[in-house]
Amino acid sequence: MAQHRGDLSDAQWQKLQPLLPQPAPTGRPANDHRQVLNGILWIHRTGAPWSDLPERYGSRGTVSSRFYRWRAQGVWQQILNQLQHTADAAHQIDWEVHFVDSTIVRAHQHAAGAKRGIKTQNNRVTTEQLQEQEALGRSKGGFSTKIQIQAEGLGKPMQFVILPGQSHDVKGFDKLNEAAPRIKRKGRGRPKQRPRYLVGDKGYDADSIRRSLRRQHTTPVIPKRKNAKRRPRFNRGLYRERNRIERLINRLKQARRVATRYEKRAENYLAMLTIAAILIWLK
Structure with a gap:
């Protein structure tokens, strides 16, 4: 099959293929993983609906169902x-310093209206609860979703969470911190999980965040707000490197399914964001 713009390169496929689920030994043969993945990436890059998927990637039902099933x-x-x-x-992750930041994405009007699920007389899901559950915030400009993300020192994504657009950065930090991957290393010892320094902007200036970081032996590099009574010194040299996570956010948003939220369910949008992170790690 000819390679088109946005398809997996041979080098990327060589890294990705061993990580994919193996087809079942019995039953109807599954469609080629590479062809289906390229179809998912076409949707991911263009932001088009599944019904517009080009025929060269196979049946839109097959491609979409594999995306949802793997999610x-x-x-x-x-x-x-x-x-x-x-x-x-391969020593390609910088554990010395990590960066944390957030960004808000607009949600398309079709992203609203997720089903409330099963309701009983004593357990009804309100509109506000549903929006909180599906990470949809309402504002004058419409619906929005906030992405909180942590990057390692070289500017690649480590973990991320999504929240309603109006959520404060402090509110989602604990959730982001708990999502940190536990990377098992060769030999003995605990899995690597925490950096030595964590750099964030003034939105993360909270005593609760500083206490949480110190408990895990991470030094916060977070400036105080102007109205703070005490403004201790912080490592300005490390803080100037915060542009790395800002550039990372721009790279993630090159995918239109990330730059604008079309998915009704938060878990589906989070899967689209995870695919964008996978592509960055494949490079």
């Missing part, structure tokens, strides 16, 4: 974790 099975997250593990084994 439900946790395959996308497993691939990302394995790529990070491989990079760490």
Whole structure:
């Protein structure tokens, strides 16, 4: 099959192929993984609906169902974790300093209206609860979703979470911190998980965050707000490197399915974001 713009290169496929689920030994043969993945990447890059998928990638039902099935099975997250593990084994992850930041993406009008699920007389899901559950925030400009992300020192994504657009950075930090991957290293010892320094902007200036970081032996590099009574010194040299995570966010948003949220379900949008992170680790 001829390679088109946005398709996996041979080098990327060589890294990715061993990480994919093996086809079942019995039953109807599954469609080629590479062809289906290229179809998913076409949707991911263009932001088009599944119904517009070009015929060269196969049936839109096959491509979309594999995306949703692998999301439900946790395959996308497993691939990302394995790529990070491989990079760490090759000493390609900087554990000295990590960066944290957030960005807000607009949600398309079709992203609203997720089903509330099963309701009982004593357990009803309100509109506000549903929006919180699906990471949709309402504002004058419409619906939005906030992405909080942590990057390692070389500017590659480590973990991320999504929240309603109006959520404060402090609110989502604990959730982001808990999502840190546990990267098992060769030999004895605990899995590597925490950096020596964590750099964030003034949005993360909170005593609770500083205490949490110190408990895990991480030094916060976070400036105080102007109205703070005490403004201790911080490592300005490391803080100037924060542009690395800002550039990372721009790279993630090159995919239109990330730059604008079209998915009704938060878990599906998170899968699209995970695919964008996988592509960065494959480079």
